[in-house]
Amino acid sequence: MPIAIDPTKVIEYVLLCDRDLPPEEQTMFELKVLTARELAKIEDGSARADVSGNIEFRSGTQVINILNVGLKGWRNFKDAQGREVPFRENNGAPRPENWDYLTPDWRRELANAVTEQTRVTETERKN
Numbered sequence: 001m002p003i004a005i006d007p008t009k010v011i012e013y014v015l016l017c018d019r020d021l022p023p024e025e026q027t028m029f030e031l032k033v034l035t036a037r038e039l040a041k042i043e044d045g046s047a048r049a050d051v052s053g054n055i056e057f058r059s060g061t062q063v064i065n066i067l068n069v070g071l072k073g074w075r076n077f078k079d080a081q082g083r084e085v086p087f088r089e090n091n092g093a094p095r096p097e098n099w100d101y102l103t104p105d106w107r108r109e110l111a112n113a114v115t116e117q118t119r120v121t122e123t124e125r126k127n
Contacts, residue, residue, distance in 0.1 A: 027077045028076055030074065064099055
């Protein structure tokens with residue numbers, strides 16, 4: 001039986017590299033479930049063709065676009081000196097420098113997690 005997706009839901013996510021750490025040492029990322037329109041816009045922007053038919057895949061740009069829409073914050077994210085790195089926003093929108101604190105692998109993992117949040121798991125289906 002289909003179950004409706006809640007587009008207002010925020011899900012907590014821990015990077016794969018942090019999952020073996022004690023919970024108090026893990027960085028917690030807050031991911032938003034994408035609406036159908038947000039996901040469609042992202043999917044439509046993932047490739048571009050020029051007039052001669054050459055296709056350009058814009059995966060790096062799309063990762064940033066996904067994070068701009070789907071990453072709402074983080075907790076317990078620290079720099080090399082152990083200081084908390086604040087999640088910066090302008091009028092509720094993430095500031096571009098946030099993504100500079102994340103390695104390319106982390107950005108891709110988080111973007112994939114954001115786009116996968118629209119899938120309803122068996123556990124959710126049974127609840």
